[in-house]
Amino acid sequence: MSDEQTLRAARSSYDRGVALMERGRREAALTAYREVVDRVGGHDGTELVGLVVAARYNAAVVLRELGRTEDAMMAFISLVNDFADASSTPYDEFLADARLGIAALAWESGQVTAAHDVYDGLVATYGDRGERSLRVTVAHALSGKATVLGRTGHAALAAEVCADAIGRLGAVDDRTTRDALANLMWSHGRWLDAAGQVDEAVEAYTGVLEAFSEDESAWVSERLDLARQGLATLRGKRQ
CATH class of the missing domain: 1.25.40.10 (Tetratricopeptide repeat domain)
Known part of the structure; x- marks a missing residue:
């Protein structure tokens, strides 16, 4: 052959x-x-x-x-x-x-x-590679690292990792990168909330709602729902 x-x-x-x-x-x-x-x-x-x-x-x-x-x-x-x-x-x-x-x-x-x-x-x-697929994979890795940190009692560090990941992601010009960004922005708010940084968490969740729309993808829609839930919880804490 x-x-x-x-x-x-x-x-x-x-x-x-x-x-x-x-x-x-x-x-x-x-x-x-x-x-x-x-x-x-x-x-x-x-x-x-x-x-x-x-x-x-x-x-x-x-x-x-x-x-x-x-x-x-x-x-x-x-x-x-x-x-x-x-x-x-x-x-x-x-x-x-x-x-x-x-x-x-x-x-x-x-x-x-x-x-x-x-x-x-x-x-x-x-982490220093410019290909879109690798930038998204690195974003997922940093999100995973943040989850490990957040769930083991290091929420503030987890929030810092998410912020770093948002900066690393670079150009967000297609569905894959926008899905990754929506997840990172929501995760950033989640871990800020867990760390007791209420004002910063509100800002992060609000940023998700301002940056994305329901019709982008099921993944984005889910993050929008989670951001709304996070905001509702934080408002309840303030009352």
């Missing part, structure tokens, strides 16, 4: 995996992604390696959705470790998202320090 035929076959398996994921057929999707790795896992070339990286990442996501958290954690870690010596790759979007997966699974399993450290490592590695 020629390289072109090999690529087409692997791409077909990958596309089938994506379609199966969208239809909720997770086990079948997992099989399709593993076919990609089996077909071209040992091949060189940016396109083939990229296809394998994407398939491995998606397989880890499927394992997590199936509740196989240990297998998912191992899959994410293995993917990141395979590129640990590379300072920059064409696959960094998937590698950064894999780190997010590791941190989230660590947090869910009670490994607080590990989750915090993975978030910090992600920001250290990708």
